Amino acid sequence: MTIDPGSIRYLRTVLPRWYRANRRDLPWRGTSDPYALWVSEIMLQQTRVATVLDYYDRFLDRFPGVDALAAAPVDDVLALWSGLGYYRRARHLKEAAGIVVRRHGGVLPEDEDDLLALPGVGRYTAGAIRSIAFGISAPILDGNVFRVIARFFARMESWSDAGVRDRYWRAAAVLVPRARPGDFNQALMEWGALVCTPAAPACASCPVRRRCGALENDMVAQCPAPRTRPAMRSVRRSLLVFSDGAGRILLRRRPEGGRLGGMWELPEGSGRDAPGAVRSGSFRHSIMNERYDVEVFCASGGEPPCGEGEWTWVAREELGGWPITSMTRKGIGIAAAAATRRRRRPGDGGEA
Ligand code: SF4
Numbered sequence: 334m335t336i337d338p339g340s341i342r343y344l345r346t347v348l349p350r351w352y353r354a355n356r357r358d359l360p361w362r363g364t365s366d367p368y369a370l371w372v373s374e375i376m377l378q379q380t381r382v383a384t385v386l387d388y389y390d391r392f393l394d395r396f397p398g399v400d401a402l403a404a405a406p407v408d409d410v411l412a413l414w415s416g417l418g419y420y421r422r423a424r425h426l427k428e429a430a431g432i433v434v435r436r437h438g439g440v441l442p443e444d445e446d447d448l449l450a451l452p453g454v455g456r457y458t459a460g461a462i463r464s465i466a467f468g469i470s471a472p473i474l475d476g477n478v479f480r481v482i483a484r485f486f487a488r489m490e491s492w493s494d495a496g497v498r499d500r501y502w503r504a505a506a507v508l509v510p511r512a513r514p515g516d517f518n519q520a521l522m523e524w525g526a527l528v529c530t531p532a533a534p535a536c537a538s539c540p541v542r543r544r545c546g547a548l549e550n551d552m553v554a555q556c557p558a559p560r561t562r563p564a565m566r567s568v569r570r571s572l573l574v575f576s577d578g579a580g581r582i583l584l585r586r587r588p589e590g591g592r593l594g595g596m597w598e599l600p601e602g603s604g605r606d607a608p609g610a611v612r613s614g615s616f617r618h619s620i621m622n623e624r625y626d627v628e629v630f631c632a633s634g635g636e637p638p639c640g641e642g643e644w645t646w647v648a649r650e651e652l653g654g655w656p657i658t659s660m661t662r663k664g665i666g667i668a669a670a671a672a673t674r675r676r677r678r679p680g681d682g683g684e685a
Pocket of ligand 1: 481484485528529530534535536537539540541542545546547548553
């Protein structure tokens with residue numbers, strides 16, 4: 334992709350000015366602490382800003398620096414991450430903090446190769462940390478930035494093509510200025526998040542509409558070319574909320590190494606697995622390209638349906654501090670709501 338000098342000058346002038354006047358007041362904005370910025374960038378991967386807001390401050394209160402994170406038990410990190418999803422990010426962050434302490438004296442490095450050597454840090458995160466925290470003229474590229482560049486230059490290409498992504502990395506490197514590269518990169522992110530959104534771009538109020546190629550050529554709705562996405566797979570599951578009758582719930586630990594490794598979850602089960610189990614309800618849940626239809630059963634007392642692996646009883650009031658999966662959190666919520674309904678029915682009782 335060839336980028337003309339006029340467009341470079343235009344974007345470097347207009348975008349940062351618009352950003353400084355319109356940026357959202359987010360807790361990680363304005364920080365020059367590379368660690369805090371790193372945490373925010375990892376949390377924001379695949380996750381909406383509104384969701385991250387609930388976690389960011391709590392995480393930094395509990396782990397205010399690299400040393401604290403490196404020294405913490407991984408279960409404490411996972412517990413604080415519980416509900417944010419993509420738990421491998423939390424494990425990587427914790428592992429990377431240990432590496433930063435051992436190799437870099439507890440100071441996040443600014444060298445690109447050193448950053449890329451940390452688990453969970455890819456090109457985008459390295460570029461964000463280097464440009465925003467260290468003021469280095471480093472590019473960023475994710476789906477958002479890809480879309481705004483494609484539209485501005487009226488390019489009908491797809492993010493799914495690795496060769497295309499390489500070209501856009503080079504374009505992003507050409508665009509990012511030496512002066513205040515962090516403001517420029519954050520302007521790109523904010524432009525894609527607030528104005529040039531995927532489905533409903535606000536062209537009328539866009540800061541660069543005067544020179545937008547997609548707008549000029551009436552290509553906004555088609556640009557960029559769609560991604561090829563893996564087909565969604567439907568999966569049925571039954572979860573069992575098994576209580577010991579004293580307010581504790583049975584959980585099993587997922588094996589280390591796999592998806593959600595080390596997290597705690599409800600066992601699989603229905604009336605066949607626990608005599609007397611009753612159906613509490615159902616819910617839907619999606620993880621990447623899998624859509625789960627989940628039925629929730631609850632049972633109380635009797636022989637716990639433990640199989641192989643690590644199992645534990647957890648008191649309901651302590652669940653908030655446990656690293657449990659989002660699906661398990663939903664399942665327990667469904668069972669609790671059903672138990673409340675049953676208690677309200679005269680002549681009925683029972684415990685979820
Ligand atoms: S004018 Fe519309 S399509 Fe072009 S960059 Fe702005 S919001 Fe996006």
